[in-house]
Amino acid sequence: MVLDVNxxxxxxxxxxxxxxxxxEHGSEDIxxxxxxxxxxxxxxxxxxxxxxxxxxxxxxxxDFNQDGTYRAEPLQINGxxxxxxFHPHGISHFVTxxxxxxxxxxxxxxxxxxxxxxxxxxxxxxxxxxxx
Numbered sequence: 001m002v003l004d005v006n007x008x009x010x011x012x013x014x015x016x017x018x019x020x021x022x023x024e025h026g027s028e029d030i031x032x033x034x035x036x037x038x039x040x041x042x043x044x045x046x047x048x049x050x051x052x053x054x055x056x057x058x059x060x061x062x063d064f065n066q067d068g069t070y071r072a073e074p075l076q077i078n079g080x081x082x083x084x085x086f087h088p089h090g091i092s093h094f095v096t097x098x099x100x101x102x103x104x105x106x107x108x109x110x111x112x113x114x115x116x117x118x119x120x121x122x123x124x125x126x127x128x129x130x131x132x
Contacts (some may be wrong), residue, residue: 020062022072025055031093031103037064040103040121041072042088057087059105059119059128077119079130085109088117103128 020027020076023043031040044057077086090106101121108114118131 018025018070020070020072022074023058024062026062027072028089029091031091033093033101034094038062039064040075040091040093042091042105044087049129055087057107059088059091059103061126075121075123076127077130078127081130082109085111086117087111 003042005114013085016073021095023041025043026044028044033039040063041064042058044055058074059077062072062076085107087110089108092104094102096102096103103119103121103125105119106114107117113116119128120131121128
């Protein structure tokens with residue numbers, strides 16, 4: 001067992017911790033696009049709250065380049081999907097050779113059926129398009 005004996009650790013100070021506004025039901029996972037200074041955040045994991053019927057699943061966009069505000073904005077999702085059973089959990093991304101940001105999102109329905117949903121982020125409209 002190696003135990004990362006030769007691993008280099010860097011000290012850094014990222015700055016003050018701040019609360020990001022806009023997400024009522026907390027966040028579950030984040031996909032950071034460091035080169036663009038943005039992050040996609042999943043929210044709405046319903047079985048963690050006593051009033052689960054009020055929880056709406058969403059994907060938010062947080063822009064690290066915004067001045068003075070610390071707010072995540074909900075993204076509109078285009079396409080035919082069951083909004084009532086949309087509760088995103090895990091999220092990952094891939095940038096295609098054409099520069100399209102593709103998101104892979106783990107979704108948990110209210111009946112605990114699990115699926116992977118695929119979205120493309122439309123930079124112009126700032127919206128997500130359902131692929132699958």
